[in-house]
Amino acid sequence: MKRRQFLQAATIGAASTAVAAPAIAQSMPEIKWRLQSGFPKSLDTIYGGAEVISKFVSEASDGKFQIQPFAAGEIVGQPQIADAVGTGTIEMGHTCSYYYFGKDPTFALGTAAPFGLNARQMNAWLYHGTGNDLLNEFYAKHNIYGMPAGNTGVQMGGWFRKEIKTPQDLQGLKMRIAGIAGAMLAKLGVVPQQIPGGDIYPALERGTIDAAEWVGPYDDEKLGFSKVAPYYYYPGFWEGGPAIHLFINQGKWKELPKAYQSILTAAAGYANNDMLAKYDARNPAALRRLLGSGTQLRPFSQEILEAAYKAANEVYEETSAKNPDFKKVYESIRAFRNEEYLWFQVAEYSYDTFMIRARARG
Template identity: 90%
Template sequence: MKRRQFMQAAAVGAAATAVAAPAIAQSMPELKWRLQSGFPKSLDTIYGGAEVIAKFVSEATDGKFQIQPFAAGEIVGTAQIADAVGNGTVEMGHTCSFYHFGKDPTFAIGTAIPFGLNARQMNAWLYQGGGNDLLNEFYAKHNLYGMPAGNSGVQMGGWFRKEIKTPQDMQGLKVRIGGLAGMVMQKLGAVPQQIPGGDIYPALERGTIDAAEWIGPYDDEKLGFAKVAPYYYYPAFWEGGPSIHLFINQAKWKELPKAYQSILTAATGYANTDMLAKYDAKNPAALRRLLGAGTQLRPLSQEILEAAYKAASEVFDEVSAKNADFKKVYESYRAFRNEEYLWFQVAEYAYDTFMIRARARG
């Protein structure tokens, strides 16, 4: 009797499996996508975000969904990534949204704007404050779907060949910086320069530019800026918590099975957290090495920050008056920022301030 019951159950199970297998196979198709990074392989932390996404997606799908990352310029240049993803040249891009500021200034808000959100606040706005939904309404106009896929935390203010102490010192200064930050610098009298990351060092060395911003100690050390510009300023008021995005061709995203969409979303979320953790872990030792080699660490003066804050407010008003998309996204961003700092000044700021002072006392 028991044997007959077992055989009947096994037969039912086999029939169910025969039905289920094709359904599973259909929901797990074999795909090979190309991912164009906006960064060189030498910058392992920021380029590594693309590799993390590819690894997790492959492992979660038993290798059926393969994503191949390409370093900056291997298929298209960094400035062409949004167009390449939108027109289907590549399925995906891992880059900074604000690199496409020239197409529309609204792209800048997807990464960072002057005096904007820090990394935690940016994630809060994107994930819980409706920020990513608003951005995707905008990105859809360019046939893109975007997800946050990395963050460096607040960046450094950059490398200067001479000291700057007042806003007047900015007059005529040729600075490698772009986007909205470049517009702010221009209001302060500086001359913003658009220069790719790989060309910054020779431009500083030759004196073609007087200053340049990049990311922070870990990456800046790799690029060797300390050899040609002795003064290292902080903080980058233009990048308080820059988010790197994964751009996906919108049509390709919609075609993905729900299981693959979920896996890709989870992998991208992990890459977002992992990148910030790596920068936070690697920057302290890199800063120590730079200082030990003679780098002169300097804060941007309160006078410069105040002048830049005023200039940034003017820029936002000017751009909002001309661009409805920017205005819509920026108003959400600004309201969220104001609420976040109401909270951060209570607990986070008080705690961090005490701990920094306690460390200084030994």
């Protein structure tokens, strides 16, 4: 081809590309959805996941796909999100699946199971261990399509008004904790209380409850728990790597153009990694501030951990015997966890243990 012919062809090709791009964009429909978060705006990291998703989707679709996030209670309350998504009252919810344990215990496994997966293992199970497929097989019964859209990392064991040294100290303890973790601790004498995040502080202050768990140092500092409960326990063995889910009305999801489905999936994936990174970055300084203001940091004793582990396995056996959906999902988690720790003990645990000891030596 002569040089003049080549340049003419290139010019025509560039022009056609320039015309085609807007034509493609113009062919996409304008869609406006509402996204109900299960969290207040004051908890900027966990509520922020909804904002991250909305911003990502808008920018990636050139403003054609608009998602408006709402804080907890602005449309429906946290306990109503799963039902509201399923019935189409709202298109989406950004929430923890285990809040809907009362509807079906299987919901709990979408977030965290006591002595279950840590954050990295949870992501591995969800994305590459058939976890999200199994959950969506279950969620479909409630007209919901779900995908991971956040993770806090392993949580703290919570705030206590008195020291807890043995399983006997748990007898009669009124604690803000719900779902399958509440069922586990109930076997040890704890009286579980289901209380939304915004109501925990006054309940602790008045002595209506004796203990409460939320997330970790960054969020817990914001909620002021250290002012009314001096003992801060770790680890939160019931939440090794809790996932926050994006619940989408199944009909609305199926109606979305494939391009929008891909954008939304990518947005949720970004929010999933972003939230975990934010907590990992913000928790250390928050813990230092809490300790500097008088918080008493305490580990759960080995005796308590062993008793809780035994109780958790009893709950799993009892629930699996009555609920085939729960049994199917839990058995997948258990098998995946066992394989993961076969690997984690080789490299991750060895490396982290050395580095923790090296830090202690200065």
